[in-house]
Amino acid sequence: DIQMTQSPSSLSASIGDRVTITCRASQSISNYLNWYQQKPGKAPKLLIYAASSLQSGVPSRFSGSGSGTDFTLTISSLQPEDVATYFCQQVNSAPRTFGQGTKVEVK
Amino acid sequence: VQLVQSGAQVKKPGESLRISCKGSGYSFGNFWINWVRQMPGKGLEWMGRIDPSDSYTNYSPSFQGHVTISVDKSISTVYLQWSSLKASDTAMYYCARTVVRGSESLDVWGQGTTVTVSS
Numbered sequence: 001d002i003q004m005t006q007s008p009s010s011l012s013a014s015i016g017d018r019v020t021i022t023c024r025a026s027q028s029i030s031n032y033l034n035w036y037q038q039k040p041g042k043a044p045k046l047l048i049y050a051a052s053s054l055q056s057g058v059p060s061r062f063s064g065s066g067s068g069t070d071f072t073l074t075i076s077s078l079q080p081e082d083v084a085t086y087f088c089q090q091v092n093s094a095p096r097t098f099g100q101g102t103k104v105e106v107k
Numbered sequence: 108v109q110l111v112q113s114g115a116q117v118k119k120p121g122e123s124l125r126i127s128c129k130g131s132g133y134s135f136g137n138f139w140i141n142w143v144r145q146m147p148g149k150g151l152e153w154m155g156r157i158d159p160s161d162s163y164t165n166y167s168p169s170f171q172g173h174v175t176i177s178v179d180k181s182i183s184t185v186y187l188q189w190s191s192l193k194a195s196d197t198a199m200y201y202c203a204r205t206v207v208r209g210s211e212s213l214d215v216w217g218q219g220t221t222v223t224v225s226s
Binding site: 034050053 | 141143150151152153165166167168169201203208209210211212213214216217218219
């Protein structure tokens, strides 16, 4: 199985800050990487697919980059509604695997 | 477009259970449906998926043999089934639709079904 490792596990930032979350795959996955946002008590929501494509309806302050083994999710200006846990997922090979999650809080 | 899951369940160890996920607002047979587990306070685990058009399934090795994914295309519903529950099956279970746009992603999610297994 491909292991997905996110860092940090949690972070606290101020409103308006730029926030960066990284995801590393245990082997190359090209650009077969998705990002999801999960707010407390809610189902996950797709933010970014194919490493850098923004899902319809997702605010443009979210962006994704990377290929191969190293990927980044960036929130350009943190908003109160962005408090959530963020997960990466590789879809290069079976079984599809998720990172362990990064919890984002507001200072 | 939505996936609507069946309600919360409380079961005893050793009992059987089937939960459901009904799709609407799209061509049901054209999109794989996945099941994802989230244990209390933990992350997401991909369990497996089914192609509603032909009932072909893929399972994660971690779940193969312990759960069964099936479909009733006539009512646009996918099922996740256990024949003998364990306390460790206590979790939230989500269904999600696969969309392929060069790459796969899970673009529509159900609201989740809580399963509690306790003696």
